[in-house]
Amino acid sequence: MYKLGSLALVAALSLQACGGGSGGSAAPSPVITPPPSFVSPHPDIWETQSASDAGFSATALSDAFDYAMQDGSFTQAAIVIRDGKLVKEQYRGIADGEVNTLVSLGSYPGDEDPVFWTENYGTRDSMSLMTSWSTAKSFTSMLIGMAIEKGFITSTNQLASDFITEWQVDDRINITIEQLLDMRSGLVPVCFLPNTGDLGECANPGDAAAGGNIVFYTDQMTGCINRGLAVDGAAYPWDRDGIYTAGEFLYSNCDTQILGEILFRATGQDPGTFAQTELFEPINMTAYWWRDNVDSGQSNGNYLTYCCLDATARDFAKFGYLMHLGGIERESGTQYGSYVSDVLAMDSFYNKQFWSFCAERDGSGGCLNRVIHTSGFDGQFIVMDFKHNLIIVRASLYKSYLNHSDDRKMLLIPGSMATSNWLGSLPNAMAIQTATTFSIAEFHARIVSAINQ
Numbered sequence: 001m002y003k004l005g006s007l008a009l010v011a012a013l014s015l016q017a018c019g020g021g022s023g024g025s026a027a028p029s030p031v032i033t034p035p036p037s038f039v040s041p042h043p044d045i046w047e048t049q050s051a052s053d054a055g056f057s058a059t060a061l062s063d064a065f066d067y068a069m070q071d072g073s074f075t076q077a078a079i080v081i082r083d084g085k086l087v088k089e090q091y092r093g094i095a096d097g098e099v100n101t102l103v104s105l106g107s108y109p110g111d112e113d114p115v116f117w118t119e120n121y122g123t124r125d126s127m128s129l130m131t132s133w134s135t136a137k138s139f140t141s142m143l144i145g146m147a148i149e150k151g152f153i154t155s156t157n158q159l160a161s162d163f164i165t166e167w168q169v170d171d172r173i174n175i176t177i178e179q180l181l182d183m184r185s186g187l188v189p190v191c192f193l194p195n196t197g198d199l200g201e202c203a204n205p206g207d208a209a210a211g212g213n214i215v216f217y218t219d220q221m222t223g224c225i226n227r228g229l230a231v232d233g234a235a236y237p238w239d240r241d242g243i244y245t246a247g248e249f250l251y252s253n254c255d256t257q258i259l260g261e262i263l264f265r266a267t268g269q270d271p272g273t274f275a276q277t278e279l280f281e282p283i284n285m286t287a288y289w290w291r292d293n294v295d296s297g298q299s300n301g302n303y304l305t306y307c308c309l310d311a312t313a314r315d316f317a318k319f320g321y322l323m324h325l326g327g328i329e330r331e332s333g334t335q336y337g338s339y340v341s342d343v344l345a346m347d348s349f350y351n352k353q354f355w356s357f358c359a360e361r362d363g364s365g366g367c368l369n370r371v372i373h374t375s376g377f378d379g380q381f382i383v384m385d386f387k388h389n390l391i392i393v394r395a396s397l398y399k400s401y402l403n404h405s406d407d408r409k410m411l412l413i414p415g416s417m418a419t420s421n422w423l424g425s426l427p428n429a430m431a432i433q434t435a436t437t438f439s440i441a442e443f444h445a446r447i448v449s450a451i452n453q
Contacts, residue, residue, distance in 0.1 A: 080447055124397070133307050187252065259305060289309050
């Protein structure tokens with residue numbers, strides 16, 4: 001009896017321990033840990049890393065920055081990011097030798113006063129704005145890719161005249177968005193003509209190759225739309241070879257300006273608003289986009305999608321990191337990856353508003369490392385080296401002159417910064433024609449050589 005009672009007691013206790021029996025309490029509910037909330041890989045503030053931890057020789061990297069910041073380079077900012085972390089950055093105001101150069105070459109009132117240059121281009125730091133000039137073209141390209149993924153545009157092969165209906169009445173009807181992106185639209189390059197005050201056919205290869213100096217014109221969009229097609233085999237003063245060949249590369253600010261109008265008509269939003277929602281906010285970038293000086297247009301002026309974004313160098317680097325990530329990362333997945341992949345597959349010097357150069361060749365002349373980059377007047381660069389997981393940003397000295405109005409609406413009155421709204425990058429945007437000591441290919445090469453092999 002003792003053994004049987006003991007066994008019964010053990011069994012009863014076991015049932016109670018397992019929640020069995022009519023008098024036992026219910027088992028506690030399992031604790032469910034919610035999945036971690038999405039953390040965007042697009043940085044708000046860059047995480048930093050020392051040069052040695054990032055795989056650089058600190059001394060060699062410092063030497064590379066000495067090259068970029070030397071007197072005569074007119075460099076305001078230089079940044080190196082590797083593996084998504086900020087490794088080194090440096091900023092400065094105008095150097096003494098640069099002041100002397102500008103004073104000696106200046107021709108407008110005030111140019112010959114050193115105080116003008118030191119007061120306007122003094123100390124600069126990480127919060128100082130740089131300007132993009134044509135680096136903005138690459139941003140416009142990305143916005144086109146976004147409009148395609150969202151269904152506003154069918155593909156880059158869609159006819160531009162589906163949106164620019166003014167072209168439906170003549171041979172311009174056949175121009176594709178891809179041809180505008182690649183600067184092969186065949187449209188005549190136009191320049192500002194001082195003798196008439198209008199935009200017209202460029203008179204020489206130099207002005208045409210610079211994209212056309214349309215910055216002096218109030219309504220830049222209308223002038224860009226109203227261009228005609230060049231004739232295959234005809235002689236033109238603006239063609240570098242004298243004879244135009246259909247499909248040849250013609251660098252054109254107007255081609256990109258029209259892409260901005262396509263965005264506007266396709267999405268129903270001006271390019272600035274579309275960019276803010278779809279691009280700047282997701283990558284945590286603060287940017288200010290200039291417009292032309294009409295009261296109408298897209299939004300109290302037409303956004304200058306061929307140029308003229310102001311942001312810090314750190315924020316411009318976020319665009320390069322977007323390309324490294326292969327698109328914009330959201331909780332739902334990667335967006336715009338297909339378009340980014342198309343850009344990164346480029347094997348020529350220019351494609352979809354991006355430039356490239358070969359930084360390393362094999363013994364047969366093949367390219368082992370094609371570096372993709374943006375490029376802007378006076379040397380504004382975002383460099384993407386995927387082989388070495390590098391992003392490099394370089395900016396020239398800059399001041400935004402907002403003397404006509406507080407809006408970033410372009411109005412350049414030659415010789416009078418006191419009454420102009422202008423992007424005063426140095427040296428050439430301030431009408432000082434001089435070369436600089438800086439080369440982006442050389443800076444990139446010096447940074448790569450600083451990597452410990």
